[in-house]
Amino acid sequence: MTILAVETSCDETAVAILRGGDDHSGPDLLASEVASQIAAHEKYGGVVPEIASRNHLLYAPRLLDRTASTAKIDLSEVDAFAATSGPGLASSLMIGASIAKGLAIGFGKPYLAINHLEGHLLSPFFGDADRDTEIRPNVSLIVSGGHTMLVRVHALCGYQVIGRTVDDAAGEALDKVAKMLGLGYPGGPEIEKRARGGDPNRFELPRSMLGSENFSFSGLKTAVRYLLPKVVGRFCETPDEERRLTQTPYKLDEPLLADLCASFQQAIIDVLVTKTIAAAQRYDADLVTVSGGVSCNQELRRQLLEACSRNGFEFKNAEPSLCTDNAAMIAFAALLRLRAGSGSQVTEEIDPNLALV
Numbered sequence: 240m241t242i243l244a245v246e247t248s249c250d251e252t253a254v255a256i257l258r259g260g261d262d263h264s265g266p267d268l269l270a271s272e273v274a275s276q277i278a279a280h281e282k283y284g285g286v287v288p289e290i291a292s293r294n295h296l297l298y299a300p301r302l303l304d305r306t307a308s309t310a311k312i313d314l315s316e317v318d319a320f321a322a323t324s325g326p327g328l329a330s331s332l333m334i335g336a337s338i339a340k341g342l343a344i345g346f347g348k349p350y351l352a353i354n355h356l357e358g359h360l361l362s363p364f365f366g367d368a369d370r371d372t373e374i375r376p377n378v379s380l381i382v383s384g385g386h387t388m389l390v391r392v393h394a395l396c397g398y399q400v401i402g403r404t405v406d407d408a409a410g411e412a413l414d415k416v417a418k419m420l421g422l423g424y425p426g427g428p429e430i431e432k433r434a435r436g437g438d439p440n441r442f443e444l445p446r447s448m449l450g451s452e453n454f455s456f457s458g459l460k461t462a463v464r465y466l467l468p469k470v471v472g473r474f475c476e477t478p479d480e481e482r483r484l485t486q487t488p489y490k491l492d493e494p495l496l497a498d499l500c501a502s503f504q505q506a507i508i509d510v511l512v513t514k515t516i517a518a519a520q521r522y523d524a525d526l527v528t529v530s531g532g533v534s535c536n537q538e539l540r541r542q543l544l545e546a547c548s549r550n551g552f553e554f555k556n557a558e559p560s561l562c563t564d565n566a567a568m569i570a571f572a573a574l575l576r577l578r579a580g581s582g583s584q585v586t587e588e589i590d591p592n593l594a595l596v
């Protein structure tokens with residue numbers, strides 16, 4: 240079974256082609272391409288939907304050609320076409336879904352609408368060392384730029400959301416603090432790079448809502464905002480001055496920058512690890528999984544693995560290329576759904592607010 244998937248939920252255009260059998264064996268990823276639009280949005284300080292959809296239209300046909308030629312197949316040989324149907328930016332989702340639907344109609348093949356969150360959630364099972372893709376029950380942490388949630392996974396399609404962020408996602412907080420520090424976008428990798436060798440205990444920062452199943456990262460972000468003028472020895476006399484000072488990007492010198500990044504990163508990791516382990520204990524899980532862009536972070540992976548081993552849980556993470564947005568995870572979710580006999584209609588609409596369950 241050969242599946243071609245398109246992912247255009249935000250500012251990455253991605254196409255992947257995957258081949259898998261009918262059993263639980265691991266599939267072969269024949270081709271996977273991601274065209275990043277970071278440079279196009281960077282100067283606006285965030286993703287501009289209009290620019291994102293224009294670029295999807297520009298990049299997608301080239302990626303289709305490139306993946307087909309890397310996979311050495313003709314698109315007529317594809318058995319099913321899939322696309323992310325939500326959540327995401329409406330005008331971006333529409334491009335990928337229209338392309339996949341058009342191909343499905345044109346070649347007379349099935350179309351699968353895939354939830355982006357389900358793509359992340361299943362990605363740790365892709366490329367498993369034992370090449371067994373059966374979705375075992377687990378407690379799953381999805382941690383990205385748009386989402387931070389804990390999910391109890393009973394089986395494929397059997398999901399129960401345990402907790403989610405009530406304000407910023409962890410990746411969003413990383414991106415915003417990186418911006419305050421005058422670092423590049425996306426902020427997560429920039430903070431991770433600077434945090435290496437820094438002292439994670441140098442600055443005391445809050446770990447919010449530790450007793451709850453939900454997450455909150457906006458207080459932590461604000462704490463950094465108000466800490467920055469003090470770190471460089473600038474004290475505000477008036478509210479106006481405070482507002483001005485807390486809005487300025489701060490170019491910190493070493494070792495201050497490393498210590499601040501390490502302290503901030505550790506505050507996020509502490510919250511993610513503590514809540515994930517608590518959920519795994521509460522629901523008596525054997526297995527903990529983590530996915531999403533922030534799970535590229537080596538320190539998070541290391542500390543989660545360590546906490547899982549200490550508490551007797553098996554731990555699985557997606558490989559780094561499958562953590563940030565990509566179409567391979569969408570093709571993989573489509574393969575598992577097809578194997579389970581669940582499909583969708585080409586009339587299925589995109590939904591920018593699509594929930595996992």
Ligand code: KG4
Pocket residue numbers: 382383384385386409410411413414425426427428431531532533534535536537562563564
């Ligand atoms: O999964 P993703 O590509 O997109 C969403 O679905 O949101 O995640 C993007 C997020 C960004 O906030 C980015 O800063 C963060 O993942 N990220 C990282 C790292 N690489 C990407 N955060 C921490 N450490 C990293 N190495």
Ligand code: ZN
Pocket residue numbers: 355359383531532563564
């Ligand atoms: Zn994502």
